[in-house]
Amino acid sequence: LALDRYTHFTSPIRRYADMVVHRLLNATLAVEQGAEPVKAPAGNKEMEELAEHINNRNRAAQRAQNLSVELFQCLFFKERDPETDPRCVAGAVIYSIRDDGVLVFIPEYGVKGPVYLKNKEGQVVSVGPDGTCEWQSGSIQRHSDHIRTTYVCGSTTFRLFDHITVRVSVSSSSCHADTLNMEVISNKPHRSSSAPQQVSSQGRNQLVQEVVRLAEEAQKEAKKPKLSREEREFRQSKTPNLYSLLEEIREMSLLDLETVSRTCEEPHPPERTQVDT
Structure with missing residues (x-):
């Protein structure tokens, strides 16, 4: 815009950045209309930190969207x-x-x-x-x-x-x-196409349908048994996996080495058999 100072807002989306701008404008207008001075919504330092945080979140959201689109497109062309x-x-x-x-x-x-x-x-x-x-x-x-x-x-x-x-x-x-x-x-x-928009729409629809088909086929092939509560929490199967191995190593590291050695050296008592009388 070639301006030293400017702001922007998008209404009625009401993003948090827009809400911050609205609050600052309302506070400024209230002071200009003769209202008693009140505490500022935020200081310069807080506003700078808040603006930086909002910009970082916005860039992260855009990056996630771009990566999702790239993955979607790669799935379509990878099988060809x-x-x-x-x-x-x-x-x-x-x-x-x-x-x-x-x-x-x-x-x-x-x-x-x-x-x-x-x-x-x-x-x-x-x-x-x-x-x-x-x-x-x-x-x-x-x-x-x-x-x-x-x-x-x-x-x-x-x-x-x-x-x-x-x-x-x-x-x-x-x-x-x-x-x-x-x-x-x-x-x-x-x-040479007389209807480029129609061709573009057909190509994108074809891409979407193909990726959906691949996803449905993958779901049919991955018929997993019912998982326990702990397995559902960590999304692990009952077969040996990295999570179970790490948990076993963690439990072993917490044990007393002397206790473990004595337990291993002590002879185990014979198992009792129950005799019906």
């Missing part, structure tokens, strides 16, 4: 072969330029992510006469509204809001969560 499944190929729109590639948005699935035009080996994307892309030795130059790859046979320019075709796959790692990987396969649009 990107080389043979046509649903892994989609049209994308370039919306940002980076040093080594572009950021794209796939309307069909609501996916955003980077598309690299330069790989780790120093090769760049080259485009053939039919629009297909492959890796070749070359260089890359970034500009404010476009990026150009130069190779032996010529050069190719990717501009903001260009429509390209990408292949979507899932990159798995033993150390990190699965992530989506997008690779440009053509600098031309994937398809």
